[in-house]
Amino acid sequence: MTAIKTMACTIGATAVLLLAGHAQAQTVKMTAVAGHPVIFPWVKLADEFFIPEVDKRLAAAGSKAKFEWTKAWGGTAVKLGSESGAIKDGLAELAFVSTIFEAPKFPLQNVSYVAPFMTDDVAVMSKAIKNMQAKIPAMAEAWTKNNMIFLGGTGLDSYHLFTKTPINTLADLNGKKINAPGPSANWVKGTGAVAVAGTLQTYYNDIQTGVTEGALTFATGAFPAKLTEVAPNITKVNYGAQFAGALVMSKRVFDKLPKDAQKIVMEVGAEYDAKFATLLAATSASLMQKMVEGGAKVRDLSPEERKQWAAVLPNVALPWAKDLDSKGLPGTLVLNAFVAEIRAAGVQFPRDWSKE
Template sequence: MEFLTLLRRGVAASAVAVALAPAARADSFDATVVAGHPPVFLWVKTLSETFIPAVNAALDGSGHSIEWMEAYGGTLAKVGGELEAIEDGLAQIGIVSSLFEPSLLSLQNVTYATPFGSPDVDIVFGTVDGMHNEIADMRGLWESHGMEYLGGGFGLEDYLLMTDFPVDSIADLQGRKINAPGPAVNWLKGTGAVGVSGNLTTYYNDIQTGVAEGVIVFPTAAAAAKLFEVAPYVTRTGFGAQYAGAIVAKKSWFDALPAEVRQAIRAGVEDFALAYRAGLEQRVVGAFAAMEAGDAKIGTLSPEARAQWAQALPDIAGDWARAQDEQGLAGTEVVNTYMQKLKDAGVVLPRDWTVE
C-alpha cells in the first residue's frame, strides 16, 4: 500500500512538472529600445521595422519573448543622450551615435579623422564593426559605460561638396566660406577655404544669406533639405562613407538574459545591418535623382584634384591618433588598422593616413 501511495505521488509530481515546464520556459522580458532621432531617419526606421521583428522571429518557438517599448524622437532621450539613457537604466537597448559622443567614444570616430577613404558603406561600416573584436580599447570604451556592443554598425554615405559656385579643384575654394559639421571642418584645412561650423538646420539659410557659400554634406540629407536650391553645384569629392554608431545594450541586462535570447538579439542586429545598408543605397540613388530633378549640376572631382585636396590637408589622422594615445587609448593602432583594412579591401587611397 505504501508503495502504491509513493508511486501515485511520483506520477502526480511528474504530471505537475510536465504541466509546469512550458510555463517555466515561457519567460517574457521587458525591453525599452531608444533612439534620439525620429523614425524618419533610416537607422531608427530599420531598428523598428527590421531589428525588432527579426528578434521576435528568432525567438519564435523558443518559449521566450520580449515585450518591446519603443522610445524614439526625443520621447526618452534627445539626440546624443541615448548612451546616458541606457547607462541609467531608462532603456535596455538602442541606437547610440558615437558621432555625438566624440569624447566618450573617441576611437569610434576614426573615419572622420581619415577623410578620402572608401565610399563603400559595406566596407566602412563592416570594417569598423569588425575592429571592435580586434582592438580591446574599442569595445572597452563601450564597456566603461556599462554597454554591450552588439554591432550593426551604421552611418552615413559618401560625403560630398555643394556650393553656389563651380568647383574643379581646391584652387576654386580659396577664400570661400564652407559650412561643415563638427570634425569635417578639418577636411577644409590647407585648401584655402574658411570652415564655418554648422548643421542641417542652418545650412540652407546660411548659404541663402551669404554666411556660407557651400557645405560638406551627405546626399540623402542634402536632397531632403533641398540644399540644391541654394547650392546647385554638387561635387562628388569622395570624402568617404562615415561610421556613426551601432546597436548597444545595457550589459548587466544583456548578460542576465538566457542564451537563446542573447542569440536572437544578435541575429536581429545582423538583419539590421543588412537592411540598413540596402536601404541606404536605395535612398542615395533617390537623393541624386531628386537633385537632378531640381536642376542641380552634378560633377565628380577628378582623381588628380582629389589627391591634391587630400595631400593639402594637415596630418589630421596623426594628430587625432596621438591625442588618443596620450589618453592611454589605442589611437595609433586604430588608425593604422583601419588604413590597412581599407587597402586590403582594394580601396585606392589618395592619401594613406597610416601613423608613423
C-alpha cells in the same frame, strides 16, 4: 524628483524579468530609444526590421524569452546624444547610439572623421570598425563599460561639396566660406576655404543669406534639407562614408537572456548592419538622382583631382592618434588598423593617413 527619475517612473521598472516558473516564458520589458525620429534610416530599420524580426524568431524558436516593447523614438524619452547614458542608467534597454554626438565616450570609433577620402562604401566602413572592435579590446570596451552590447553599426553616405557656384578647380575654393562643422572642418584646411560651423538645420539659411557659400554634407542629409535650392552645384569630392553609430542592447538585460535568445539578438543585429548598408547606398543614389532631376549640376572629381585635394589637407589623423596614445588609449594602433582594414577590402585611396 528629477526629470530623469520622473521619466524612469513613467516608463516603469524596465528590464525586469517576470518569471512565472521555469517552464514559462520570461517576459522582458524593453524600452527602445533614439534621439532621431523614425524617418531616419537607422531608426526606421530598428523599428521596422530589428524589433519585429527578433520577436518573430524568438517565437519560431520556442524561446523562453519574450520581449514587451515600448518605443520612444525621436527624443520622446531621451535626447540625441544621451542614449548611451540611458542604457547605462537603466532607463532603456535598446538604443541607437550616435557615436558622432558622443565622441568623448567613443573617441576610437570616430577614426574615420580624421581620415577622409578612404571609401564611399558604408558596408566597407562598417565592417572595418566591426573587425577592429573584435581585435582591439579598447574599442570593444567603449561599449561594455557603458553597459552596452554592440549589435550592428551604421554610417553616413559619402560627403560631398554643395555650393552656390561651380567648383571647377581646387583654386575655386579660395576665400569661400563653407559650412563644415566639427571634425569635417579639417577637410577644408589647406584648400583656401574657411570652415563655418552649422548643422543640416542651418545650412539652407546660411547659404541663402550669404553667411556661407556652400556646405560639406551627404546626399541623404542634403535632399531633405532642400540644399540644392540654394546650392545647386554638387562637387562629388567623395570625402568618404563615415561611421556614425550603432544599435545596442543593455548588457545587463542581454546577459540574463537564455542562450538561444542571445544568439537570435546577435544574428538579427548583424543583419540590421548589412541591411542598413544596402538601404543607405540605394537611398543615397536615389536622392542624388532626384537632386539632379530637380536642376542640380554634378561634377565628379577625377582620381588625380581627389589625390590633389587630399594632399593639401594637414594630416590631423597622426596628432589625433598621438593625443589618444598620451591618454592611455591605442590611437596609433586604431589608425593603423583602420587604414589596413580599408586597404584589405581592396579599396584604393589617395592618401595614407597613418604616414607623415
